[in-house]
Amino acid sequence: AQSVSQHNHHVILSEAASLELGCNYSYGGTVNLFWYVQYPGQHLQLLLKYFSGDPLVKGIKGFEAEFIKSKFSFNLRKPSVQWSDTAEYFCAVAGAGGTSYGKLTFGQGTILTVHP
Amino acid sequence: GAGVSQTPSNKVTEKGKYVELRCDPISGHTALYWYRQSLGQGPEFLIYFQGTGAADDSGLPNDRFFAVRPEGSVSTLKIQRTERGDSAVYLCASSPVPQGEQFFGPGTRLTVL
Numbered sequence: 036a037q038s039v040s041q042h043n044h045h046v047i048l049s050e051a052a053s054l055e056l057g058c059n060y061s062y063g064g065t066v067n068l069f070w071y072v073q074y075p076g077q078h079l080q081l082l083l084k085y086f087s088g089d090p091l092v093k094g095i096k097g098f099e100a101e102f103i104k105s106k107f108s109f110n111l112r113k114p115s116v117q118w119s120d121t122a123e124y125f126c127a128v129a130g131a132g133g134t135s136y137g138k139l140t141f142g143q144g145t146i147l148t149v150h151p
Numbered sequence: 152g153a154g155v156s157q158t159p160s161n162k163v164t165e166k167g168k169y170v171e172l173r174c175d176p177i178s179g180h181t182a183l184y185w186y187r188q189s190l191g192q193g194p195e196f197l198i199y200f201q202g203t204g205a206a207d208d209s210g211l212p213n214d215r216f217f218a219v220r221p222e223g224s225v226s227t228l229k230i231q232r233t234e235r236g237d238s239a240v241y242l243c244a245s246s247p248v249p250q251g252e253q254f255f256g257p258g259t260r261l262t263v264l
């Protein structure tokens with residue numbers, strides 16, 4: 036069975052600090068990888084995704100993530116966070132190819148609080 | 152354009168009652184997913200529809216849960232004999248293709264007293 040583990044439940048940073056949120060997954064096959072974000076009072080939104088190709092993917096609002104296949108990891112990074120990045124972040128994995136249909140398995144989420 | 156909508160946004164019910172939760176996907180999206188998110192957890196898969204048929208219902212917790220999508224658009228998640236443990240946010244997502252980006256609705260917060 037597939038699973039996703041996010042290393043931190045709650046991260047607190049000051050504005051301009053760098054961010055890295057860890058994500059490791061377990062899945063016996065080719066995967067598509069995602070980071071979703073949920074801002075306070077809003078619904079889940081896609082931040083970035085990896086399907087194939089360059090393992091370093093760039094998303095919205097200056098976020099990027101690196102897929103390291105050998106480590107089964109897909110860590111999210113941002114060089115300089117802003118107060119508006121305060122949100123909950125979810126890593127997710129789905130099987131790719133063949134009869135896969137995009138069923139997402141999510142991690143438990145990381146709450147990011149950025150202080151001005 | 153319009154996103155995924157879900158109604159009601161909040162539902163409070165008593166233990167043992169029946170509830171229906173509705174999802175309106177983005178027009179033209181053939182793939183529809185239901186997830187359930189408990190407090191402090193990530194969303195968990197419940198069921199997947201491709202068109203009108205439930206292609207995978209392996210995430211439904213038990214036979215009190217059922218979902219339909221009769222015309223390949225709107226979907227309804229039905230819960231019979233609700234229990235306190237069913238309290239959660241029920242999320243719906245749709246996608247233009249099965250392995251595409253999923254667009255999530257705002258969710259229905261179900262509280263069973």
